[in-house]
Amino acid sequence: MPARKQPEKPASAQVPGKASTINDIARLSGVSKKTVSRIINHSPLVRKDTREKVEALMREVGYSPDPMARGLAFRKSFLVGMVYDNPTAQYIVNMQYGALDAMRDSGFELVVHPCDSRSPNYIDGVRRFVQQQKLHGVMLVPRVSEDQALADMLLEIGCRYVRIAPVAMDDMSRMVVTHDREGAAEAADYLQMLGHRDIALITGPTNYRSALERTAGFVEALARSGIELPASRILEAGYTFESGVAAAEKLLAGKQRPTAIFTGNDEMAAGVYKVAMRSGISIPQQLSVVGFDDSPLASRLWPSLTSVRRPTRDTGRLAASMLVQADAQAVISSASVRPHLVIRDSCQPPRS
Template identity: 70%
Template sequence: MSNDAKTRAHEAAAPATGSGTHGKSTINDVARLAGVSKKTVSRVINDSPLVRPDTRQKILSLMQEMGYAPDPQARGLAFRRSFLIGLVFDNPTAQYIVNLQYGALDALRDSGFELVVHPCDSKSEGYIEGIKRFAQQQKLYGVILIPRVSEDQALADALKEIGCRYVRIASVPMDEPANMVLTHDRQAGAEAANYLESLGHRRVALITGPKRYRSSIERGGGFTEALAKRGIELPPERVYEGGYTFESGVAGAEALLTRHPRPTAIFACNDEMAAGVYKAALRMGLSIPGDLSVVGYDDSPLASQLWPALTTLRLPVRDLGRQAAAMLLAENWPRAAQAQAGISVSPHLVVRDSCQPPQA
C-alpha cells in the first residue's frame, strides 16, 4: 500500500481527547502544530526510518501532549493486517490458559496490540483449515500455539503457507529457534523422581497424560529414566495413562493403589490428576503423606489449596505467555527472534506437605 493510503487510514483514526481548546485531536492537528505534512506524521506512527530524529521526537511529544493515538483498525487497514495476536489452544486446564493469557497481555501492554483466543478440537476433521480461516479472517499479526496444537507440524506448515508468523510453546525443539519457547518437561520429570528417591521411596507409580501429548511423554520419560539411573525399576503395571483431568487421576490412583504391594508414592503429571489421587486415597482410608506421598505438576492454585498442600513442579506459565508474545512483536521477526535462540523456561520443584519418607 502507498504512503498516501497509509496516511488516509490514519486520518480515519478515532480522535482522542486532547489538551487543546478544541477538545479533539486529529492527525491534521498534529501535522499543523509540528509544521510538517500529514505524511510525515504517518511515517512517525509507522516507525519509518525516513524521518529525522529531531522531527520524530517533536511529533511524538506533540502526540503525547495532545492525547492523539491512531486507531488500531485504521492502522490495520493501512498495513492490510490487524493489530491482533491469536492464542490457539486445545483443551488445556482452565488455570493454564488464564495464566498464559495474563503473560501474553503483559507483553502486549502499551503496544497497540490486542489478544484474541481461539479454542479448537485437534481431534476433529478440518481443524487446521479452521485455524487458517481464523488467521486470515482476523488478519492476525501472529499466533501463539500451545500444547497440544503446538506439537502439530501440519498446523505449523499451514501457517507458514499463508504467511502468518507463529511461536510454538513445547517441551522439546520442534522448529527453528525463532518459533519456539521450550518448557523442559523431561528435566522436571527427572527432578520429581530424584526427590522421591531421596526420601527413600523405591516402590513408586506414575500417572501420565495422554500419549498423544508430547508433554506427557517427556514428563513420564524423564521420571522413568531418572529412577532407572538410581536403580529403581518402574514396571508397566505401575504406570497409568490419564487424561490430564481430575477424574482420570481418581481412576488411575484407584487402579494403582489396589496393586500388591501398594506404591508408597505417586507422581501425577499435572495437579488436577494429583487432586484425583487425593480423593482416591481418602476413599481407601489412606493418609497423605503417611501412607502415600504425592507429587504433581504445574503448581496451579489448586496445589496450595489441597490439604495437605501439594508438592509439585512449578511451571511458570505466565512467563511462557509473555515470552511467546514478546517474540512475535520483535522487530524484523524472525531474524530478531532468532538472535534470542534458546528462549525457554524451566520448571522447578516446590516442596510442600504431601511427601515424606515411606513407612517401614
C-alpha cells in the same frame, strides 16, 4: 458592552457522544494527524513536550488506536493470535497473561482461538481464523503446537508463528522449548532420595508430547537410581481432575499400594487427594504425592502440594515477544524455559 467570553470546555467535552478518532486528537491538540500517528507508533521524530501533550489528551478522552485500522494504514496487522486445545484452564490463562505482558505498550492486541485438534477440519478452521483476522502472527500452545500439519499450513499461507513444546520441533526462531523431561526427572530424584521404591505414575494422554516427555524423564531418572517402574504402576489419564480420580482409584484399591504417586499435572494430583481422603489414606504419612505445573491449586490443597513449577507466564511472554519485537533474533538465545521442583508438604519418607 462586549459579550463575556465563555470559559473553554475541557478537550474531552468537545467530542461528546462518540468514540474519539485520530482526527479528533489532531484537531484538539493542534497538531497534524501525521504527528499523532508518529506518537502512537513511538516515533523518535516528535518533540518531548508535544508527545506529552498529545498523550495526556489521549488519556483524557480515552482514545485507543484500533488495531485493525492501524493494520490497514500500515499494510500490516497489529493482531497476534493464540491457538490452543488444552484441557487445563489455568495454564491457558497464565499463557495469556504472559502474552499480554509482552504486548503492553507495543500497539499489538491478542485474539484467542480455542479449537478441537481431534476434529478432522480443525486446521481449516485455524486457516480461516488467521486469514479473516489478517494476523501478524500466531502463538501455538500445546497440544496444537505439536501438529506438524498445522505448522506446514501456516508456512504455506505465509503466517509467522511460534511453537511452544517440550522439545525442539522446528527452527529455533519459531520455538520456545519447555524441557518437561527435566522437570519430571527432578521429581523422580526427589522421591527416590526420600527413600521411596514403590512409586506410581499417572501420566497424561499419550497423544500429547508433554505426557511422553514427562513419562520418559520420570522413568529414566528412576532407572538411573536402580528403580524399575513396572507397567502396572503407569496409568494414562486425561490431564483432568476426573481422570486423576479414576486412575487413583485403581492404584489405591488394593493392599499393595504405592508409597508415592507422581502425576502429570496438578489437576490429576487433586484427584489423587480426593481418593486418598475418601479411602482414609493420609497424605503424606501414608502416601506422598507430587504434581506438575505448580498451578495456584498446588498451594491451595491441604497439605500443600509439592509440584514441578512450569514458568507458564514467562513462556507466553517469550513467545509473544518473538512475534512482536522488530528483531526476533534478540530473544532467540533465550527461547527456552526450564521447570524446577517446588517442595511443599505432600511428601515424606515412606514408613518402614
